[in-house]
Amino acid sequence: MIHAEPARRRVALLPLPGFSMLALAGVLDSLGAANELQAEVVWQGECLSVAGGPVAAGNGALLHTAALPPDADWHAVILITADTAPCDPALAARLKRWAADGVVLGGIDAGAAQLAACGLLDGQRACADWALLDSLAEAHPRVAWANGLWEISADGLRLSAAAGLASVDLCGAWLASQHGERVGQELAQLLGLNGLRPRDERQRAGYSERRGAGSPKLAEALALMEANLGEPLPTEEVATLVGVSRRQLERLFKQHLDTLPSRHYLALRLARAQRLLQQSSQSILQIGLSCGFSSGPHFSNAYKNHFGHTPRDERSRRALAWRPAPTPGDPP
Template structure:
């Protein structure tokens, strides 16, 4: 199936007291790499289309690009017709969409450097930030990519501060990056809000049917199989060990030894990929298990605490309250009230 672009340009002009004044046109190029995420592309396109109806400062028009033009196939098998990026166009911004950080593309690096010299805003979606990094355009900056790509990207481009959050915008607003899937919507909402004001940003979030803009540093949630099959194999082994030993937690030194790395190396892996320490992540896993048992089982609070690796009832209660903001007993009470259909007081969900 072929999907032609560009998208409609949107409102024709700016409303004023007199005649209609043409709104400045901002062209956004979307460089598609084979296997790009259809969902990530849709997030960018929908955001640009929605903002056209919410403000009169500018009209956004998007065009899909590749080196020579022609169809590019997404990971879902959708073929999108593109135009050659060598065509003379005054781009306001260019996003690179890629599912994997492949070999360095010298032609793309040259083109990105040329756009950067012209002052074009450059963004990377999913693994698209790898193309910007290969051109040296992210050195000394924070950048995001899909969780599965972070390990290889950190090794290939150590001058970039790779973050495990959802999206990043450089302080000068000239470099953008985000994780895959729907993170492209969060990035575009934040970027467009910075250009057109907080009110437009809030209306854009509502127009796209979102509850709110997810913060840039919200951690990506890798699935159970993804944690084992992608990223760092050593990290995957450590996570598997932790999840298999929740009732009797292993010391960090033991986890590191069983995985075959030093404690310092293990802590570096957790900090790089999950932005936390092994001990904190382990504690969060145990408390998450305890929360599920409190909500779904009839075991006593003490039994749940002991089976989640806590030495006593008070130890469990204090750790639980510190993590969730309320005690295990409060969790049980709220669950019981919900089952009976009794409203709780205050705004506690």
């Protein structure tokens, strides 16, 4: 009896400078698990870039990529990046051509921002890392930005996910749509997970619950803070909204987090600012104002006191990550 050869589906993975190694590994591991769970299709993930060569990840590691071939039969192309700035014009032109050809296009972390900049997500739901959603909604108002973990368009041609392991949740759901729910369920088990998280699970929901474990009032206060990073609430107002006195709220923070509410709130706002400095193209002043600081100097001083360097220094580090690694023989 002659057995038919399995179909081969090539997936181009395009990590851009500053990308998350965890997000990339999630896609590669998901494709590999799918190959173990069914025999009709062989999924082949390939790490590529426009020019080829090393690409610096957000953690400083260098990933070797092959040059993107001019013509290839791609089933899907997935952008993995932490930057919202429009991608290289040559890559943008290819994305539009692939879209016209019916290739599945995906974006992880800030990857959907690249697709949105090309007009490829107009009228559709999409998601990205939570810290970028406000700026993306302003930059691309024709996209319905969601705070969930992943999105798959109704026709299955557009994929998007938040940062980190949301790439596994997205790929699991996508591969389940190709091969059946059994593959999705067993894929999670094969990767050592209890299960795949649903599309609409909020990215930050687990933070408040985890940090406020054992204290519903603390968890509620944390959720209020996270929801109001751009216009911070006074401690007194947070306490009133939660239904405790200011003194009680301070005791909860001291008992569970060993800090004061105001200090924790400031740390949350600065963490969001750091993420935006690393991943968005907004100006330093815009980022400071969007994170609740009244002026550029106020933002810069608070940032330096917390991280030990200024927002401008943070941006300089990001610029270095975009600089290509030197090759042997290059002048110093």
